[in-house]
Amino acid sequence: MMAASTPTAPCNDNGPLAFRPLGIDTWQEHVVYLNRDCAVCRAEGFSAQARVTVRIGQRSLIATVNTVDAVLLSMEEASLSRSACDHLQARAGDAVWISHAPSLESLRDVRSKIFGHRLDRAQLAAVVTDIAAERYSDVHIAAFLAACANGRMSLRETADLTRAMVEAGETLQWATPIVADKHCVGGVPGNRTSPIVVAIAAAAGLLVPKTSSRAITSPAGTADTMAVLTRVALDAREMRRVVERTGAALAWGGALSLSPADDLLIRVERALALDSDAQMVASILSKKIAAGSTHVLIDVPVGPTAKVRSLQDLGRLRAMLEHVGEVFGLHLAIVQSDGRQPVGRGVGPALEARDVLEVLQCAPQAPVDLRTRSIMLAGALLELCGVCREGEGGEEAERILSRGAAWQKFQAICEAQGGLRTPGEAVFRHDILADRSGQVHEIDCRRIARAARLAGAPEHPEAGIEMKVRLGDKVTAGQTLFTLNAQASGELAYATAFAAQHPAVRIDDD
Structure with missing residues (x-):
């Protein structure tokens, strides 16, 4: 994260306030809490939602003002959200200087876009630079x-947005002409x-320096699932060391300074449950470009x-x-895949991690659909990168998996990142039962994802759903369709x- 420039003079004429920790978690949004009657608010005209510069020592950031009563803070005190407190390394009693935040000229470009105007490269670069520097509030x-x-x-505009997101952070370079990566646009639990x-x-x-995001609207992203199994918060130096040792990494992109604006955009996208095509494309490709990838396989599940x-x-996104x-x-x-139903049995970080391990270990109970889809995609990537001739990639991918080479490689990657862990299990479970006999005709991916999130995924890694049926299965009344874990x-x-009010599995007559 980037800090604002350090002021050369005190931030206001009223002297500093004393920092008092309150332990308020606003996720990653920076908030400063002030007594609404304090001298700084009165003198500077600060009110709730004002944007201000906050400085402690040599560190500074831009934050949103929230005002409170004297019960929480005296007129000589200020507090900070946990994210702002961590960023400023604040300790109780520290002197907190507060001043007006600099005006953001790029907001004019945002307003222009709201009214339907196109933005040029310089305008998009200005917006992304301010977002990456954390000058924008979540509202902006x-x-x-x-x-x-x-x-x-x-x-x-989409290409210019992608370029701006790449240029706002660091980039990695590798001493090989082919750097492979794979990404799924998501939407299938x-x-x-x-x-x-x-x-x-x-x-x-x-060479596969894979970076992944946390979940946006889903119960788990690749980074959430991998975090169950190993450490994923690698910086650029650590990631390079892992890749040089094992040929690959499975890291969380948010811990790296590659396309840093993307993670801030994702944070708000998660709250809005919003995924736009342009933002999706810029998010996917800016991370791949910044990571130094040259050959990228993109899985696009398509389903109702x-x-x-x-x-x-699909055509528009392609x-x-x-x-x-x-x-x-x-x-x-770009590979089209089946998006009509969840893949594997688990939905949620730990449950999905269990499926991954079973496939890699070639366990008899491993979900067949996850294994088959992984082989298909791996084969397509091998063909894209010239490892195999067209039409032969799937066979080679299956051979590598079946003889245990992929499992050995995965263990090596996890050990290099901090060690391989065993997924945990949820404390509470509840079966959702079929209310009639018949055949499974439809499985609603969005409702399955929503139920898994309500159960606690991905914040609680063990939470989620275990699927017990697939499309076309015949079921009897009272049979378990899926199990909620929390x-x-x-x-x-x-x-x-939610599952009772919004059935995710539709059963029709045979």
Whole structure:
């Protein structure tokens, strides 16, 4: 994270306030808490939601003002959200200086976009630079995301946004002409193929510095699942060491300074449950470009309740990905996969991690669909990178997996990142039963994902859903369709109530 420049003079004429920790968690949003009657508020005209510069010692940041009563803070005290406290390394009694935040000229560009105007490269660069420097509040970021959603970004703007996101952070370079990566656009619960594909590709001799995001609207992202199994918060130096030792890494992109604006955008996207095509393309490709990737396989599940719902949607997304990829000289392969139902049995970090381990270990009970899809995608990546001729990648990927080479490679990656751990299990469980006999005709991916999130995933890694049926299965009344897993009884109750009111599995007559 970037700090604002350090002021050369005291931030206001009223002297500093004394820091008092309150332990308020606002996730990653920086907030400063002031007594509404304090001298700083009166003299500077600060009110709730004002944007201010906060300085402690040589560290500073921009934060949003929240005002409180004297019960919490005296007129000589200030407090900070946990994220701001950590960033400023604040300790009780520290002198806190507060001043007006500098005006943000790039907000004019956001307003312009809201009214339908196109932004040029310099305008998008200004917006992204301010976001990466944490000068925007979540309200500002939400306005920018909404203004860019629903087809409001041209291909040129999407490419310029991608470039701006790359240039706002660091980039990695590797001493090999082919650097492979794989990404799934998401929308299908349990589709945790990336760890398996990376292990197969690395075992085949490819360099795969894989970075992944935490979940945005899903019950788990690849980084959430891998965090169950090993340490994923690697900095650039650590990631390079892991890749040089094992040929691959499975790291959380948020711990790196690669495309740093993306993680701030994702934080607000998560709250809005919003994924726009342009932002998705810029998010995916900026991370790949910054990581030094040259050959990227992109999995696009298509289904009625997936993120990409139709072939028309796929065509639009494919055109955007291919255009931006061409601008940056990336070799892309875009693979359509089945998005009609969850993949594997587990939905949620620990449950998905268990599925991944079973596939890599070639366990008899390993979910067949996850294994088959992982082999297909790994084979396509091997062909894209020239390891195999066209049509032979799947066979080679299956051979690498079956003889244990992928499992050995995965263990080596995890050991290099800090050690391989065993997934935990949830405390509370509840079965959702079929209310009639018949055949499973439809599984709603969005409702499965929502129920898993209400059960506590991904914040509680052990929470989520265990799927017991697949499309086409014949079931009898009273048979378990899926099992909710939770770490808190209240969350289990929320998820159970949602599942009862919004059935995710539709059963029709045989």
